[in-house]
Amino acid sequence: MSRVCWECNRAIEPAVDACPACGAVQPLSPDLSYFDVLGVRQQFEVDLVALERSFKDLSRRFHPDRFATADARARKISLSRSTAINDGYRTLKDPMRRAAYLLKRLGVDVGRQDAGGPRLPPNFLMQAMEEREALADARAAGDPGKVRALAAATEAARRTAVEEMARAFAGGAPTAAAEAFLRVRYHDRLLDEVSAWEDDLQAAHA
Numbered sequence: 001m002s003r004v005c006w007e008c009n010r011a012i013e014p015a016v017d018a019c020p021a022c023g024a025v026q027p028l029s030p031d032l033s034y035f036d037v038l039g040v041r042q043q044f045e046v047d048l049v050a051l052e053r054s055f056k057d058l059s060r061r062f063h064p065d066r067f068a069t070a071d072a073r074a075r076k077i078s079l080s081r082s083t084a085i086n087d088g089y090r091t092l093k094d095p096m097r098r099a100a101y102l103l104k105r106l107g108v109d110v111g112r113q114d115a116g117g118p119r120l121p122p123n124f125l126m127q128a129m130e131e132r133e134a135l136a137d138a139r140a141a142g143d144p145g146k147v148r149a150l151a152a153a154t155e156a157a158r159r160t161a162v163e164e165m166a167r168a169f170a171g172g173a174p175t176a177a178a179e180a181f182l183r184v185r186y187h188d189r190l191l192d193e194v195s196a197w198e199d200d201l202q203a204a205h206a
Helices: 034-038 048-062 070-094 094-107 122-141 144-170 174-204
Strands: none
Touching: 034 048, 034 070, 034 144, 048 070, 094 144, 094 174, 122 144, 122 174, 144 174
16 A cells, blocks of 8 residues: 655655655654564564664664754654664664563563463462572571572573573464563563672672
């Protein structure tokens, strides 16, 4: 389905960046994803080198400074494109942000807190409770060795969950990918707690 250039009113293809007739920069179609904006395939495994290359190229092409002397409509479009490029790059370069965004596009919102959102299985929740109790005990006892051992086990479990998430995405199983995502997020939070405790311990002995 074609659209019309805002400047010269000629028919143009939906995905073009600029009108081939008059050269006017065109607004992004509202249904484009960050994958479309950055020109990378919609999947979890992303070529980060290609992503960064595309980001830098697009940033140069649509930077608002290049449109400083253009009319108001073109300046507004360049700012909108620049914002989408920056937001898209921040989202896609980070594996967890990318996973959450991709899951949402696949119909699974990991941010939902109601009954419709994905949930961790009961056995994992039981294990998580035991891990938190073990961490609390080790911290209360001031035992860095036990804390680090728990952190090492958590890091290993996190790597496994990331690998399972990648396989689920590749296999077209968003529900399984969402469950793995939630496990990775839990492990990240536990590791953040460990890191904060170690920082406090180091500060106390400084």
